[in-house]
Amino acid sequence: MGNSIRFRLWSAAAISIAIALAIAGVGLRYLFELNVERRVVSELTVDLNELIGATKFASDGRLSVESTLADQRFASPLSGHYWQVEDLATHSLVRSRSLWDATLTLPERAASGELRTEELKGPGDELTVAVVRTITDADGRAFRAIVAEDHSNVEVSVGEYVRDLAPALMVLAFALMGAFFIQITVGLAPLEGLRVAVRDVIAQRMARLDVAAPGEVQPLADEINRLLDAQEKALSRARSRATDLAHGLKTPLQVLSADIRTLREKGETKLADEIEKSAGAIRRHVERELARARLAPGVSGRAACRVREVAAGVVAVVKRTPRGKQLSFLIDAAEDFMAPIDEGDLSEILGNLVENATRFAKSFVRVGASANAGEVVLAVVDDGPGIPEADRQAVLSRGVQLDSKGGSRGLGLAIVSDIVEAYGGRLTMANASPGLAVTIYLPRHG
Template sequence: MGNSIRFRLWLAATISILVALAIAGAGLRYLFELHVERRVVGELTVDLNELIGATTFTSDGRLVVTPVLTDPRFANPLSGYYWQVEDIGTGSLERSRSLWDAKLVLPASGEGGELRTVEEITGPAGELSIAVERTIIDAGGRSFRAIVAEDHRTVEVSVSEYVRDLAPALLMLAAVLMAAFFIQITVGLAPLQTLRVAVRNVIAQRTARLEVTAPSEVQPLADEINRLLDAQEKALARARSRATDLAHGLKTPLQVLSADIRALRRKGETDLADEIEKSAGAIRRHVERELARARLAPGVAGMASCRVSETAAGVIAVVRRTPSGKRLSFTMDVAEDLTAPIDEGDLSEILGNLVENAARYAKSSVRVHASAAVGEVIVAVADDGPGIPDADRQSALSRGVQLDSKGGGSGLGLAIVSDIVEAYGGHLAMDNADPGLVVTFSLPRHS
């Protein structure tokens, strides 16, 4: 999961969304608190102007407020809403009933007539309050300081309610953004999925090259892979050509050796002829094996197809005419319409070796059976001969070891059969029957 581009993009998007919304939430909270505080200051300013209009000095110089502010909150003790008027000259106070016997203490006042807002003062109950105040100087030179304050908790309550309403909206926005990012990531990575499918088709040998039309960011990669596949195909073609040339080049000297072996036998040098024939036979088997392997065409698996019944019937018809086949009965249990994902020549090569080997060891019969299973085609060649001991059977399946130990065969053995089956992504197995031997190979179907 950690190596997935999709997961990394999704994780980065999720973190970015959460961080961005957290910052946005904090910013919106601050702006709303600022807005509420400004609204409170505006309301307090209205009350302050009303308070100033109601404040006068009597003829004997006494400070009076008539009428007092009518808002009932100013009349409830410690309600959080307070007003106070202070005679600067005498220090006498007029205050709201909500202050009871407490006093609002503010920093030193400014110039006369200046409206000042103090956002953090201590109220009569020790609470944090917001206050607005103004110092007024009348025509007679007398001055007073008017103050209206409100408990800051009203701001905090409003902000808390706002945040409580805002949180679900932010969570919903986060979900919408995550869904949008998911769609964006899916759409953005779709060309890579297309490229992946194209590569899988090449690996499964359904196609020889990447057949995709990708965005400009991905197309160069597809083009480079196609160039690599072209270079690999040319290299394989050259290698097959060299192997074929080498094998054909060795055939003529081997034919000369065969003539020399016959000449030695006529002279009575049988032991020497047998040794040379044994060595020449080993060389001939390797040559024929390389010729068979060179005939394998990489890239046909998955695209090739042939009818098993036709190929098997042709192979059986040829083996019937051999000395070993003339004494046997052959049974073919293959559906007429069964097809296998393999080139007809390669299937003929496999069945030719297996049926020929089976005929060489069978006592009376050889059976070819083929069936379709889930995702594969299974073909079995069985005989009623002596079978092969377990140890020898494992050895026969090893690369470079012949199944036929009697001689007279093609010399390709199971090594070439294994090579062909492996080239098509299949599997080869040998099992003893009672009696005889069953050689089974399976070829996967490429959907």
């Protein structure tokens, strides 16, 4: 999972979204708190101006407030809303009823008329937001007025805002994750297309990568195609060498056969039999390599042929043999039934299987073709003695010969096994009660 690009992108997206939303949440909370404080200061300024307008110096020089503020919270003890006026000459105080017997600690004296915003301690040492202004009248008498509000009111508003903001941020997180999902899916789609194309090459449905990739991925596809081309050339050279070697051995084998006949004519039967046995083993190897060499490098799954037509051609040849004339043949395949295999390779498969079946059958040989989910099934069945279960795997091995009649049932099945494997298929053998049933399963393409 840790090596998955999708997992890495999802991890990066989740971390990025979490960090971004955390920063956004903190920033929005700060901005909202700042805005609430500005609103509170604005409201307090209105109250301050009303307080200043109601503050007078009496004829005896004492400071008085002619009327209380309209907000009734200033009349409720410890309500969180306070005002206070100080005579700067006598330091006498006039306070709101909400302060009860407490006093607001006033800041240093400011310039006359200057409005200042302060954070002061309230009656219960709570933090308050306050606005302060110093006023000097025409007679040179000065007083300082202050209106304050408990800062907890701001914190309550901010808390309510954060509670409302959290669900919205969660919805935004899901929306962003959805957007990232679309982005990751779209971004990785070319890689998925490349993976499918590589799978088609591996399954031999295509010889090269035929995919329209974006600029970042196309160089990779081009390099893979160059690698496939080089591999195809290397396979072609290797198969050519194998073919040349096999053909090179055929001529000495023919000479050796002539020498064997000469030895028999001279009465050297035992020596001729030993040489013929060795020559037969070499011939079997040569025939197998020739059959394998006929498989083109990189078998294409796009090849297809009509099973009944190929089977009819094979049966027609076998029927002309002395053994074939004694048997009946049944081709159980529809006229238009197609198998995903080259016609020559299918002919090689059926030729070996039908020839082996003809050699051991008692009365009939049947060639069948059918289809199941994702596979084409080919079967050659005879009513001969069959092959013991213990020998069925061995008969597919290189150079194994189970019959002693001069034939080579093991070689034929080994060649068939090689061709089937090249097409990504599989071969099974089972008792046909009586006889042997050899079944080929070839994967369907497209």
